[in-house]
Amino acid sequence: xxxxxxxxxxxxxxxxxxxxxxxxxxxxxxxxxxxxxxxxxxxxxxxxxxxxxxxxxxxxxxxxxxxxxxxxxxxxxxxxxxxxxxxxxxxxxxxxxxxxxxxxxxxxxxxxxxxxxxxxxxxxxxxxxxxxxxxxxxxxxxxxxxxxxxxxxxxxxxxxxxxxxxxxxxxxxxxxxxxxxxxxxxxxxxxxxxxxxxxxxxxxxxxxxxxxxxxxxxxxxxxxxxxxxxxxxxxxxxxxxxxxxxxxxxxxxxxxxxxxxxxxxxxxx
Amino acid sequence: xxxxxxxxxxxxxxxxxxxxxxxxxxxxxxxxxxxxxxxxxxxxxxxxxxxxxxxxxxxxxxxxxxxxxxxxxxxxxxxxxxxxxxxxxxxxxxxxxxxxxxxxxxxxxxxxxxxxxxxxxxxxxxxxxxxxxxxxxxxxxxxxxxxxxxxxxxxxxxxxxxxxxxxxxxxxxxxxxxxxxxxxxxxxxxxxxxxxxxxxxxxxxxxxxxxxxxxxxxxxxxxxxxxxxxxxxxxxxxxxxxxxxxxxxxxxxxxxxxxxxxxxxxxxxxxxxxxxxxxxxxxxxxxxxxxxxxxxxxxxxxxxxxxxxxxxxxxxxxxxxxxxxxxxxxxxxxxxxxxxxxxxxxxxxxxxxxxxxxxxx
Numbered sequence: 070x071x072x073x074x075x076x077x078x079x080x081x082x083x084x085x086x087x088x089x090x091x092x093x094x095x096x097x098x099x100x101x102x103x104x105x106x107x108x109x110x111x112x113x114x115x116x117x118x119x120x121x122x123x124x125x126x127x128x129x130x131x132x133x134x135x136x137x138x139x140x141x142x143x144x145x146x147x148x149x150x151x152x153x154x155x156x157x158x159x160x161x162x163x164x165x166x167x168x169x170x171x172x173x174x175x176x177x178x179x180x181x182x183x184x185x186x187x188x189x190x191x192x193x194x195x196x197x198x199x200x201x202x203x204x205x206x207x208x209x210x211x212x213x214x215x216x217x218x219x220x221x222x223x224x225x226x227x228x229x230x231x232x233x234x235x236x237x238x239x240x241x242x243x244x245x246x247x248x249x250x251x252x253x254x255x256x257x258x259x260x261x262x263x264x265x266x267x268x269x270x271x272x273x274x275x276x277x278x279x280x281x282x283x284x285x286x287x288x289x290x291x292x293x294x295x296x297x298x299x300x301x302x303x304x305x306x307x308x309x310x311x312x313x314x315x316x317x318x319x320x321x322x323x324x325x326x327x328x329x330x331x332x333x334x335x336x337x338x
Numbered sequence: 339x340x341x342x343x344x345x346x347x348x349x350x351x352x353x354x355x356x357x358x359x360x361x362x363x364x365x366x367x368x369x370x371x372x373x374x375x376x377x378x379x380x381x382x383x384x385x386x387x388x389x390x391x392x393x394x395x396x397x398x399x400x401x402x403x404x405x406x407x408x409x410x411x412x413x414x415x416x417x418x419x420x421x422x423x424x425x426x427x428x429x430x431x432x433x434x435x436x437x438x439x440x441x442x443x444x445x446x447x448x449x450x451x452x453x454x455x456x457x458x459x460x461x462x463x464x465x466x467x468x469x470x471x472x473x474x475x476x477x478x479x480x481x482x483x484x485x486x487x488x489x490x491x492x493x494x495x496x497x498x499x500x501x502x503x504x505x506x507x508x509x510x511x512x513x514x515x516x517x518x519x520x521x522x523x524x525x526x527x528x529x530x531x532x533x534x535x536x537x538x539x540x541x542x543x544x545x546x547x548x549x550x551x552x553x554x555x556x557x558x559x560x561x562x563x564x565x566x567x568x569x570x571x572x573x574x575x576x577x578x579x580x581x582x583x584x585x586x587x588x589x590x591x592x593x594x595x596x597x598x599x600x601x602x603x604x605x606x607x608x609x610x611x612x613x614x615x616x617x618x619x620x621x622x623x624x625x626x627x628x629x630x631x632x633x634x635x636x637x638x639x640x641x642x643x644x645x646x647x648x649x650x651x652x653x654x655x656x657x658x659x660x661x662x663x664x665x666x667x668x669x670x671x672x673x674x675x676x677x678x679x680x681x682x683x684x685x686x687x688x689x690x691x692x693x694x695x696x697x698x699x
Contacts, residue, residue, distance in 0.1 A: 181593055
């Protein structure tokens, strides 16, 4: 993370200048010719993607294909070196104010939950609304309880994350991200670290969320979830977007050989 | 869910059984028990005789000590000097107030259910030093000035240790963050500071501070020896503290930083609300270790002519009016240090238990 001196400064100026362009841009997320390298290793190659407001996108692909890196670029957990990423009319550059603006609008759910173990569930949910959005504590807590109810664990609000099961922790993580009232939610393999019997409870919450009109980008291997909620499925391999199609076409009639092979492997068992 | 009615099997132990299991389970354990038992029996008796039964507690001067046992009389007669140094008798109430406030701030920390004990602790870290700053040297509010050259004894030890501990922790935190910063200048400065101070013995630092520093400072800008020693101790200690805290920072998984970033928390909020609370909790044992060694290292101020509790005792031991009381004096010093260091240690264990949220990622 960059310069702590400028970090606290106001971002309103950025936002207002950006809002003027709203009419021209149909996509809430626009990725144009984006490249990323880790040292000399070319992880992401010429990615182009436009996501409309309310669209639900599932990204799949073999491990090491760059799908996690891709969605982590969208809230600047990873830095891209070439091309453009524009989120909600704010372009991600080195400017820390832009990054903060984008992060406030983009919620993220991680594979390993990443809840804050020293805070209770409720405190986890309220932390960012209180300190970043400056919501009064009472209000933040009330709103957090609503989201905890939505993910069906209001009764765990005063426990610590370490006392919850994996599935419960992941649902708290979803509630925590939602408490910031984001416009976009990113899911980075949210069910990969869970025991099989807990996957469903997390997916149910995600399906419910998808039904509410949230813009979602999910990296996941849950093909059932992709079929149920996705507007588009994106298949990545070797750092490239290989195929992009609505779920019905994607599963029943994949065009590319690499996609067909991947689907054969993943659907075989 | 049905409640299981099965209880774990009870382990009935008679004293004989216990002894057979723990003291005489094998031939070499039996041998060890006998040898250790012999040593304990032969040493405890004479020790008790020396410290209690043959010791002298009453009297006015050295002639009242029989010499058969400890001469505790020496301690009680000179206690005033050991605690206050040369602080004028009629003004010692000011120091007494500070002792009292210190107790008020920290005794509640040992009582689990003491109401509002957090506020007592906060007072101890903020109000207490401020009050001390005005009360002990005097010079304001109609209080008579007492030069710092007159301070001494246990009071001086506590001042040095307390200020050293209180100031080195935040400086150490900043240095640790600086050393892990992505900004090269800040990182470079932190590394240089830490490596320089940590590589120098405290004696050298104190000596430099008291003898060399005044030579380099411009004419007229000269502050007291005690202040210079305090600054030296604090900077030296904060370098150690920084490395302890850095250990904690490195133990925090990357996911915690990422989650804080993703929630839009800026650098200081991320560190202050998410990373440091976890990192500091992890390194409580290391921090306390550093505090305790600082507490004992304050005795080194003797070398620059400040009389801490050890210094006052040592100077009295060589007093011709009292002879052969060195052991009593040093036992007393050891006891003073032990009480405070043990207190710090107990408090930290208390804190660790309280902060444990049962999650170790």
